Amino acid sequence: MEFCSFLTLDSFITDPLTHDFMRKALLMSSLVAAVCGFLSSYLTLKGWALMGDAVSHSVMPGVVVAYALGLPFSLGAFIFGVGSVALIGFIKQKSRVKEDTVIGLVFTGFFALGIVLVSKIKSNIDLHSILFGSPLGISLSDVKQTILISLLVVILLSIFRKDLMLYCFDPRHAKTVGINVFFLHYLLLTCLSLAAVVGLQSVGIILVVAMLITPGATAYLLTDKFDNMTLISVLSAIISSLIGIYVSFWFDLETGGSIVLAQTFIFLFAFLFAPRYGIFKLRKLFVGYK
Amino acid sequence: METINYQNFRIEAENICVDYNGKVALYDANLRLKPGQICGLVGMNGAGKTTFFNALTGFVNISKGKIRINGESVRSAQKDQTIAYVPQNEGIDSQFPISVWDVVMMGRYGSMNIFRSPRESDVQAVKDAIERVDLTDHLSTPIGNLSGGQRKRTFLARAIAQRASILLLDEPFSGVDIRTEKLISELFIQFKNEGKTILLSTHDMIHVREFCDLVLLINKTVVAYGETSEVFTPENITTTFGGISPDFLFGPES
Numbered sequence: 333m334e335f336c337s338f339l340t341l342d343s344f345i346t347d348p349l350t351h352d353f354m355r356k357a358l359l360m361s362s363l364v365a366a367v368c369g370f371l372s373s374y375l376t377l378k379g380w381a382l383m384g385d386a387v388s389h390s391v392m393p394g395v396v397v398a399y400a401l402g403l404p405f406s407l408g409a410f411i412f413g414v415g416s417v418a419l420i421g422f423i424k425q426k427s428r429v430k431e432d433t434v435i436g437l438v439f440t441g442f443f444a445l446g447i448v449l450v451s452k453i454k455s456n457i458d459l460h461s462i463l464f465g466s467p468l469g470i471s472l473s474d475v476k477q478t479i480l481i482s483l484l485v486v487i488l489l490s491i492f493r494k495d496l497m498l499y500c501f502d503p504r505h506a507k508t509v510g511i512n513v514f515f516l517h518y519l520l521l522t523c524l525s526l527a528a529v530v531g532l533q534s535v536g537i538i539l540v541v542a543m544l545i546t547p548g549a550t551a552y553l554l555t556d557k558f559d560n561m562t563l564i565s566v567l568s569a570i571i572s573s574l575i576g577i578y579v580s581f582w583f584d585l586e587t588g589g590s591i592v593l594a595q596t597f598i599f600l601f602a603f604l605f606a607p608r609y610g611i612f613k614l615r616k617l618f619v620g621y622k
Numbered sequence: 623m624e625t626i627n628y629q630n631f632r633i634e635a636e637n638i639c640v641d642y643n644g645k646v647a648l649y650d651a652n653l654r655l656k657p658g659q660i661c662g663l664v665g666m667n668g669a670g671k672t673t674f675f676n677a678l679t680g681f682v683n684i685s686k687g688k689i690r691i692n693g694e695s696v697r698s699a700q701k702d703q704t705i706a707y708v709p710q711n712e713g714i715d716s717q718f719p720i721s722v723w724d725v726v727m728m729g730r731y732g733s734m735n736i737f738r739s740p741r742e743s744d745v746q747a748v749k750d751a752i753e754r755v756d757l758t759d760h761l762s763t764p765i766g767n768l769s770g771g772q773r774k775r776t777f778l779a780r781a782i783a784q785r786a787s788i789l790l791l792d793e794p795f796s797g798v799d800i801r802t803e804k805l806i807s808e809l810f811i812q813f814k815n816e817g818k819t820i821l822l823s824t825h826d827m828i829h830v831r832e833f834c835d836l837v838l839l840i841n842k843t844v845v846a847y848g849e850t851s852e853v854f855t856p857e858n859i860t861t862t863f864g865g866i867s868p869d870f871l872f873g874p875e876s
Contacts, residue, residue, distance in 0.1 A: 377715075377718060377719075425643060491736065491737065494731070494737070494738040495731070495738065497720075498728055498731060500718075501714070501715065501718050501720060501728075502709065502714060502728070503681075504676070504679065504681050504707060504709065504713075505707060505709075505728060505780070506731075507679060507680060507681045507700070508679040508680070508681070508700060508705055508706065508707045509700065509703055509729075509731055509732030509733075509784065510697075510700035510701045510702075510703070510732050511731065511732060552719065555719060556719045556721075556764035556766065556767075557719055557720075557721065557764070558718075558719050558720055558724070560719075561719050
C-alpha cells in the first residue's frame with residue numbers, strides 16, 4: 333500500500349532512486365549546490381547579495397538569445413551577467429544616481445528584456461523552467477555543461493581561495509603588497525555569473541540568488557573560521573538540495589521552491605540555535621556562555 | 623640585512639593630485655621622508671589624510687604629480703613589499719571570520735607562491751611578529767573577539783611580518799587601551815632604530831609632539847611641513863583646522 337511504504341524511511345529515500353531522472357536530479361543539484369555554496373561564503377562576506385541578485389536576473393536575455401541561436405546557454409548567460417555588472421559600474425560612475433538604485437534598474441531592465449525576447453522568439457524555450465528551474469528535466473547536454481562549468485568555478489575558487497578571502501577582507505592591503513585586486517574583482521564576478529548559470533537549472537533565475545547567499549549566511553552564524561564557513565556553507569547547500577528534491581518528489585511540490593525553502597529553514601534554525609550567534613545561544617545551556 | 627642609506631629618500635611625493643570622479647580630494651601635495659624618520663599627518667576629517675595614504679600605496683591613482691618610493695615607482699614598491707598599511711579599526715570588518723594568525727599571515731602573502739602556502743620562514747616571521755605585539759596567547763582567536771587595542775596590535779603585527787621598510791598608520795592611537803598605546807610607542811622607537819620610515823595620521827596633538835620628528839599639516843593640500851618644533855604652531859594648526867582655535871583642540875591647559 334502506498335501509505336505504508338511512505339512510512340518507512342528506507343523507502344522514502346530509496347524509492348525515488350529507482351527513477352533515472354531522480355538520480356540525475358539529485359546528483360546535479362548537489363553539484364550545483366556545492367558550487368554555489370562555495371561561492372556563497374565570499375559573496376556574503378563581501379556584501380554582494382544585491383550584486384548576486386542583479387547578475388542572476390541579468391543572465392535571462394543571454395539564456396534566451398543563446399537558445400534561439402543554438403549556442404550553449406551558459407555562454408549567453410555569462411556575457412549578459414558580466415555585461416550587467418560593467419553597465420552598473422559605468423552608470424554609477426557617470427551619473428549621480430546611487431549604487432543600489434543603479435543595480436536595481438539595470439537588472440530589472442535586463443530581466444524585462446529577457447521576458448520580452450521569450451515572447452517574441454517563438455522557439456521551444458520553456459519560460460517556466462528558466463524562471464523556476466527544472467532539475468528533474470535536465471538534458472544530457474545540460475548535464476555536460478553543468479559539470480564543466482562547476483569544475484571550472486571550483487578550480488578557480490580553490491586556486492585563489494586565500495587571495496579572494498584577502499580581497500573580501502582588506503582589498504587595500506592586497507593592493508599594497510602587489511596583489512592584483514582588479515583581477516580578483518573580475519574573477520569573483522566571473523565565478524558569480526557562472527554559478528548563477530548552473531544554479532538557475534536547479535531553482536530558476538528568480539530564486540538562484542538564494543543559492544548564492546543563504547548557505548553563506550547560515551555558515552556565518554555557525555563559525556568564526558573561514559575554512560569552516562566554506563565547508564558548512566557547501567554542506568548546508570547540498571543537504572538543502574537533497575531535502576528539497578525528496579520533499580518535492582513525495583509531496584508533488586515545485587522543486588526549485590522546495591530547495592530554497594529547505595535552505596531558508598536551515599538558516600532559521602541557525603538563526604535561532606547557533607551556539608554563539610543564535611538568538612537562544614545553545615552554548616549557554618551546555619557549557620555556560622562567556 | 624640590507625644596509626640603509628640614511629641620505630636617500632624613502633618617500634618622495636611631488637605635487638600629487640588625487641580626484642574622485644572630478645572631485646578634488648588632494649592637490650599639489652609634497653612630502654619627502656628619509657629612513658628613520660617619523661612623520662605625523664594631521665588634518666580634519668576629509669582633509670585628504672586617507673587619500674594621501676591611498677596614493678602612496680597605489681590604492682588610488684594620482685591624476686598629477688610623481689611618487690617615488692626608494693627611488694622607484696609605487697608599483698615596484700608593491701612588488702617589493704616596501705610599504706605596509708595599518709588601517710584604522712573602523713576601516714575593517716571586525717566580524718570577518720578570521721583569526722589573529724591568519725591576519726598576520728596575510729602580511730606574507732605578497733612574497734608567497736600563488737596558492738599562498740606558507741614556508742617555514744613565513745611561519746617564523748608570523749610567530750615573531752605576533753610575539754612583538756604581545757598577542758602570543760591569542761594566535762587562534764577570531765578578530766571579532768579581540769579588544770580594540772588587541773585588534774590594532776594584530777594589524778601592526780601584520781605590518782611587522784611583512785618586513786616593510788615604510789609603515790603607514792591610520793589613526794594608530796584611536797580607540798586603544800593604555801597598554802596598547804605604550805606598546806605601540808615602544809615599537810615606534812624600535813622601528814626608528816631599525817631605520818624604518820613611519821607616516822602616521824592622528825587627531826591627537828600630544829602624540830605628535832611625543833613621537834613625530836616631522837609633521838605634515840594638510841587641508842586638501844599641504845598647509846605646512848617641517849620639523850615638529852618649527853611647524854607645529856598654534857597658527858598653523860588653526861589654519862589646518864579651518865579657523866578652530868588650538869585651545870579647543872589641545873584643551874585649555876596646553
